[in-house]
Amino acid sequence: MDTESDSPQGITSSADRMVGMEHSEVRYFTSYDHHGIHEEMLKDDVRTRSYRDSIYQNRHIFKDKVVLDVGCGTGILSMFAARAGAKHVIGVDMSSIIEKARQIVDVNGLSDKITLLQGKMEEVNLPFPKVDIIISEWMGYFLLYESMLDTVLYARDTYLNPGGLIFPDKATMYVAGIEDGDYKDDKIGFWDNVYGFDYSPMKEIALNEPLVDTVEMKALVTDPCAIITFDLNTVTAADLAFKVPYALTAKRPDFIHALIAWFDIEFSACHKPIHFSTGPHAKYTHWKQTVFYLRDVLTVEEEERVTGWVENRPNDKNKRDLDISISYKFETPDATRAAEGGCFYRM
Amino acid sequence: MSSSNVNPPVGESFPDSHSVSDSSDSSNEEGWEDVEPDEESQPVVGLFTDQIFPDARSMLKECKGKYNFDLLKIQKDLDLDFLDNIKLVNYVRTQVKKGNNTPDVSSKSNFEDDVYLKPVLEDDALLYSLDDLADEQGEDAVPATETNRQVLELQENLERLQNQFSEYRLAVQKSMDDQLSKEDDKLAESNPQPSAKAVDRLQDAEDGYFVSYAYNGIHESMLKDTIRTDAYRDFVYENKNVFKDKVVLDVGCGTGILSMFCAKAGAKKVIAVDNSNIIDRAKEIVHDNGLGDVITCIRGKIEEVTLPVEKVDIIISEWMGYGLLFEAMFDSVIYARDRYLAPNGLMAPSHATLRLAPYADPDFIASHISFWNNVYGFKMDSMLHKIYDEAVVRSTQPSTIVGGSQIFLTLPLHTITVEELSFLKEFQVTLNQDVDALDGWAIWFDIFFMPSRESVLPEDAIPSDMRKKGIVSFTTGPDGIETHWQQTILLIDHAKDQAKGGSQALKKGQVITGKIGYEKTEKGSRGVDISVQWESDSNEKGVQLWSLQ
Numbered sequence: 001m002d003t004e005s006d007s008p009q010g011i012t013s014s015a016d017r018m019v020g021m022e023h024s025e026v027r028y029f030t031s032y033d034h035h036g037i038h039e040e041m042l043k044d045d046v047r048t049r050s051y052r053d054s055i056y057q058n059r060h061i062f063k064d065k066v067v068l069d070v071g072c073g074t075g076i077l078s079m080f081a082a083r084a085g086a087k088h089v090i091g092v093d094m095s096s097i098i099e100k101a102r103q104i105v106d107v108n109g110l111s112d113k114i115t116l117l118q119g120k121m122e123e124v125n126l127p128f129p130k131v132d133i134i135i136s137e138w139m140g141y142f143l144l145y146e147s148m149l150d151t152v153l154y155a156r157d158t159y160l161n162p163g164g165l166i167f168p169d170k171a172t173m174y175v176a177g178i179e180d181g182d183y184k185d186d187k188i189g190f191w192d193n194v195y196g197f198d199y200s201p202m203k204e205i206a207l208n209e210p211l212v213d214t215v216e217m218k219a220l221v222t223d224p225c226a227i228i229t230f231d232l233n234t235v236t237a238a239d240l241a242f243k244v245p246y247a248l249t250a251k252r253p254d255f256i257h258a259l260i261a262w263f264d265i266e267f268s269a270c271h272k273p274i275h276f277s278t279g280p281h282a283k284y285t286h287w288k289q290t291v292f293y294l295r296d297v298l299t300v301e302e303e304e305r306v307t308g309w310v311e312n313r314p315n316d317k318n319k320r321d322l323d324i325s326i327s328y329k330f331e332t333p334d335a336t337r338a339a340e341g342g343c344f345y346r347m
Numbered sequence: 348m349s350s351s352n353v354n355p356p357v358g359e360s361f362p363d364s365h366s367v368s369d370s371s372d373s374s375n376e377e378g379w380e381d382v383e384p385d386e387e388s389q390p391v392v393g394l395f396t397d398q399i400f401p402d403a404r405s406m407l408k409e410c411k412g413k414y415n416f417d418l419l420k421i422q423k424d425l426d427l428d429f430l431d432n433i434k435l436v437n438y439v440r441t442q443v444k445k446g447n448n449t450p451d452v453s454s455k456s457n458f459e460d461d462v463y464l465k466p467v468l469e470d471d472a473l474l475y476s477l478d479d480l481a482d483e484q485g486e487d488a489v490p491a492t493e494t495n496r497q498v499l500e501l502q503e504n505l506e507r508l509q510n511q512f513s514e515y516r517l518a519v520q521k522s523m524d525d526q527l528s529k530e531d532d533k534l535a536e537s538n539p540q541p542s543a544k545a546v547d548r549l550q551d552a553e554d555g556y557f558v559s560y561a562y563n564g565i566h567e568s569m570l571k572d573t574i575r576t577d578a579y580r581d582f583v584y585e586n587k588n589v590f591k592d593k594v595v596l597d598v599g600c601g602t603g604i605l606s607m608f609c610a611k612a613g614a615k616k617v618i619a620v621d622n623s624n625i626i627d628r629a630k631e632i633v634h635d636n637g638l639g640d641v642i643t644c645i646r647g648k649i650e651e652v653t654l655p656v657e658k659v660d661i662i663i664s665e666w667m668g669y670g671l672l673f674e675a676m677f678d679s680v681i682y683a684r685d686r687y688l689a690p691n692g693l694m695a696p697s698h699a700t701l702r703l704a705p706y707a708d709p710d711f712i713a714s715h716i717s718f719w720n721n722v723y724g725f726k727m728d729s730m731l732h733k734i735y736d737e738a739v740v741r742s743t744q745p746s747t748i749v750g751g752s753q754i755f756l757t758l759p760l761h762t763i764t765v766e767e768l769s770f771l772k773e774f775q776v777t778l779n780q781d782v783d784a785l786d787g788w789a790i791w792f793d794i795f796f797m798p799s800r801e802s803v804l805p806e807d808a809i810p811s812d813m814r815k816k817g818i819v820s821f822t823t824g825p826d827g828i829e830t831h832w833q834q835t836i837l838l839i840d841h842a843k844d845q846a847k848g849g850s851q852a853l854k855k856g857q858v859i860t861g862k863i864g865y866e867k868t869e870k871g872s873r874g875v876d877i878s879v880q881w882e883s884d885s886n887e888k889g890v891q892l893w894s895l896q
Contacts (some may be wrong), residue, residue: 038730039715042722051721079725103729187567194570195580197607201631205563 002113038074044286046276048076051137054167054267054274055080059123061165061269062086066128070121070136070155070265071148075101075114076133082113087135090126091116092155112328120149125188131159135167142211142290143173143263143313145347146320149230150237160330170266172229175277177222177248177256177298177306178215184293185210188324210324210347211291215260215280222248222256227310241313247304256298256306259326260289290347296331296339306330322347372386391472394418394439395448396747403476414448422477425455432477434463445635458622462630515687542749566602570666572831574821576604579665582695582796582819589693589798590614593660598649598683599676603629603642605663610641617642618656620649649683658689668873669740670835670866671701671758671792673895675873678765681721694760698804699795702824703863703879704752704773704838705780708743716838738877738895743789744832746823750778752789752824754807757865761800771864771878778857784850785859785887787838788879791824837879837893859883868894 042048055062063085069078072091078101081089091101091114096116105114117124129161134155138148156166191203191250225246232241250256266275278287298306308328327342390399391406395414400406410416414438422432437456442450446466466474570576583590583605591613597606600619606629619629619642626646633642645652651738662683668674684694719728755772777872793810796819805813810820810827823832841850861881868874874896882888 042727043718048723065634074727074730076723076725080723083724100729100732104725107727107729108725149472190567190571194602195576195604195608196611197604197632198635199602200635201628202563202566202602206567209563237350 010051026266040286041073042076046245046285047137048277050265050267050276051077051135051167052080052275054270055084055135057272057274061271062133065132065136066090066130067133067154068092068126068131068159070134070152072101072116072137073097073137075105075116078114078116079105079110080110081133081135082110083283088128089114090128090131091303091321092124092126093118094120099210101109121155123240129159129162130161133165133167133302134160138263139171139263139287141287142210142261142324142347143171143323144240144314145290145322149240151317152232153235153237156232165269166232167269168265168267168275169232170229170268170275171232171259172264172266173227174224174263175227175246175248175259175261175310176220176224176280177250177300178258178260178294179221179254179293180215180217180219180257180291181255181297183213187307188293207293207295207343208345210345211293212288213291214284215289215291217280220280221252221254222250222306237269243309243311245307245309250300250302250306251306253301256294256300258291258293259328261310262289262293292324292343292345293324294326294328295341295343298328298339299337301332304330304332352446384659391476392468394436394473395443405683406473416452421452427455429477430460430464431455433459433474434458435469436466436473437463437465438479440471441634460630460634461626462634465631477490481770497826547646561592568831569601570604573832574667574823574828578794578796578819578821579605579663579695580608582664582798583612586798587612590661594618594656594658595661595663596620596654596659596683596687598662598664600629600667601665602643603633604645605635605665606642606644607633607638609661609663610638614641614658614661614686618654618659619644620652620654621646622648633760645748649679654687655686659687659692660689661693661695662688663695667699667792667794667832668896670738670790670831670875670877671699671871672768673875675867675875677768680760681763681765684760691800693798693800695796696794697760697800697802698795698808699758699760700754700795700804700808701756701758702791702793703776703803704748704750704789705746705750705776705778705859706743706787707749707784707786708786709749709783710807711747711875712786735838735843735891736894738790738893739836739838740833740895741836742829743825743836748789748825749780749785750776750859752791753777756865757804759804769864769866771862773860773862775858775860778853778859781852783852784841785839785853785883789825790835790837790877791822791832793820793822793824795820835877835895837877837891839889839891843889843891851885853883853885853887857883857885859887868896 007280025094044245062081064087067078067081067086067089069075069081069089072078072093073095074097075091078089078091093101093116096118098116102111102116105111105116115127117126134152136148136152138152138153140147152166156164160166188203188206190200191206193199225248227244228242248259260280262277262279264275264277264279266273276282276285277283278289280289300306306328308326311325313323315323324345324347325342326345327340329340330338332338364861387691390401391403393406394410394416400409407418411417418435421427425431427435435452435458439450439452468870483677487555566644579655590609592615595606595609595617597603597609597617597619600606600621601623602625603619606617606619619626619633621629621644624646630644633639633644643655645654662680664680664683666674666676666680668676671677683885684692688694716731716734719730720726753774753776755774756770758767793808795804795808795810795813797804798818808820810822813820821827821830823830823834825834839850859881861879864878866876866878868876874894876892876894878890878892880890
């Protein structure tokens with residue numbers, strides 16, 4: 001599901017909430033989730049402000065245009081577009097949140113500018129045969145987890161006029177290596193001794209779950225490496241399954257316990273391009289970073305390189321789940337430190 | 348470092364722990380060819396060492412020579428079928444892993460537990476070679492001249508092998524499916540949203556075998572809730588005399604931690620029951636910790652399973668939900684007590700108390716309620732529509748509790764009945780500070796472990812006081828260290844009373860009296876409806892209903 005409608009980012013966030021302690025301010029267990037998830041989205045200032053700026057700063061682009069908001073949630077992007085002078089905005093969302101969106105749009109006096117439709121993009125009937133601009137906040141954890149990108153691509157292929165614009169239109173994924181001994185021990189090593197008992201059957205499962213969490217900049221041991229860029233104007237659904245190489249260079253002698261992944265988003269159709277990053281160097285976003293623990297601990301010296309592959313594909317049975325494989329190869333003349341391996345993850 | 352390492356060559360690969368369910372992908376050669384080498388000679392890890400052998404035959408030869416372990420002979424002697432063989436290998440690997448190099452393979456019963464269906468090693472090539480080995484043995488007997496017959500036989504063997512293997516996959520898959528579905532049940536109790544998602548995961552389980560079930564996190568957070576887990580541990584370990592040689596029933600055992608505490612404390616027998624398929628993990632964990640002789644894990648509802656004993660001496664259970672009674676698991680504990688507890692048996696914990704206190708938190712109201720009045724220049728307060736209908740579970744600061752708390756229900760676990768869990772009780776609280784508005788009510792519970800069923804819980808018992816008297820107890824209130832239960836907050840909808848003047852400031856020392864009620868949400872769900880009716884001596888009054896779901 002999209003990030004702003006009824007499905008919170010599922011499993012990880014509910015697990016987070018159970019652990020919950022460090023984020024107690026915005027964590028609720030019960031049905032307040034319905035509100036809480038939207039509150040978290042809207043309060044993600046980096047996210048919401050980037051959309052707002054990319055729309056408000058480009059009134060000349062939006063003026064008198066027909067705009068489609070894919071996965072409109074509470075309708076905030078639709079309202080931005082309407083205020084920016086769009087001729088008409090169509091917001092589509094599967095979730096019942098759209099009833100709230102209707103009330104909100106009404107209260108803000110934009111009902112005649114915005115049409116809200118509940119249903120699947122593939123099934124709803126739009127009041128316009130074609131649209132000039134598609135706006136969507138489709139990104140999930142690890143960019144693609146529970147993402148709505150395939151729906152956006154369907155909308156593009158079906159409704160976007162030739163020469164039409166997509167906001168945002170570029171997404172780039174990055175990986176880097178981090179030192180994370182303490183937390184790895186807390187998450188993985190924990191199962192070795194639980195109140196004096198061996199809990200190793202739980203350990204294997206823990207290793208195979210990527211962790212969504214904030215990573216401090218100082219934990220980075222390597223330079224980041226861009227692994228893939230999606231241009232929404234041209235990308236196809238098939239491209240979302242990929243296998244790409246990476247190469248990371250250590251910036252200091254340290255240990256690598258995990259690779260992390262994040263993404264940057266660009267609104268290149270703007271008069272002056274707007275972008276934001278969800279990386280560890282940038283301001284907090286609710287997407288945080290995604291942590292993939294490696295089986296080995298890599299002991300690296302400055303300027304040494306770790307190479308490997310990241311493979312991602314939607315799960316055959318549930319397209320919103322991802323099967324991710326990460327291989328790593330650390331070659332060094334010092335045979336005691338060389339390592340090679342890989343791990344499978346599902347999120 | 349040579350430059351060729353910058354981009355790993357296409358086809359470089361890595362161990363693929365998913366290879367069973369992904370075998371169909373082996374046609375996609377890129378990157379996987381090293382993983383799925385020639386069927387003929389899969390490297391095999393030794394049964395008794397970490398040494399890698401080029402194939403299963405050479406490995407078994409070494410086992411026979413060095414460790415006097417003849418797998419093929421055992422297969423024959425015990426008349427093992429395909430699944431038995433798999434279990435045998437995993438059993439031996441488990442034993443060796445624990446340091447036992449002479450596993451007892453005299454009887455099939457030693458490794459008949461389904462636990463051994465789960466591979467100890469990822470991609471254990473030995474498991475896939477088992478039938479080849481058996482066949483190779485037979486091959487010697489086939490006259491070389493009967494080529495045609497041999498081909499036919501091989502074809503038959505191949506077919507049989509395929510069938511058996513799919514049977515194996517089904518068995519493993521079924522166990523995964525069960526596990527997932529039960530996890531889903533559990534999840535559905537605590538959060539209705541991921542359950543839809545979890546249904547998808549269930550379908551996923553068709554992939555079987557290697558499925559990362561994401562709900563590890565729940566068990567992790569339970570175990571890491573040290574207030575909770577420490578209390579159970581302390582009670583059991585500090586009262587070994589109580590547990591020694593006793594029969595204990597653990598209702599809703601989860602990963603089995605409480606059962607293992609009891610076993611370590613000297614219980615004669617522990618029966619661990621859980622309707623969730625986490626029980627499969629519990630079985631493994633119990634086994635890995637050498638407590639398999641004491642602890643019996645049973646999957647199912649306590650109302651439906653057959654226990655191996657008529658009565659038990661102690662029932663231990665961690666049944667508490669949000670607001671204490673959300674999840675309705677306590678009904679099952681009461682059932683277990685009435686059905687299985689011996690007349691002088693002990694409940695652990697023995698008492699629970701529910702408390703209520705007045706709540707005022709202007710910061711929370713500002714950041715989560717007023718927020719919706721202006722979101723990037725838009726009015727979005729229709730998002731607030733339902734917030735007052737639903738109880739909020741969150742962690743509150745002690746400073747938000749603006750009056751003394753009062754116990755509104757005491758639950759003596761030895762005697763309380765299911766009927767008593769729906770109630771309407773009176774309360775009276777006194778404000779201990781001035782507030783601009785009463786924002787709501789905070790509810791939490793305290794848990795006590797009295798060491799005998801005769802012990803009486805003092806009125807107005809407080810865990811910190813009781814601990815000084817040597818009674819293991821804990822609070823989930825805002826004054827204690829945070830637990831995963833946090834507190835349950837009932838926010839007052841003052842807008843509803845707008846006609847009556849909305850919220851009003853209240854003074855220190857003012858008394859509020861009222862009634863609080865708990866009712867099960869109708870649909871027979873696990874939810875609870877909580878009602879509060881209140882009135883202050885300054886005419887601040889109201890009545891409101893919240894659901895905890």
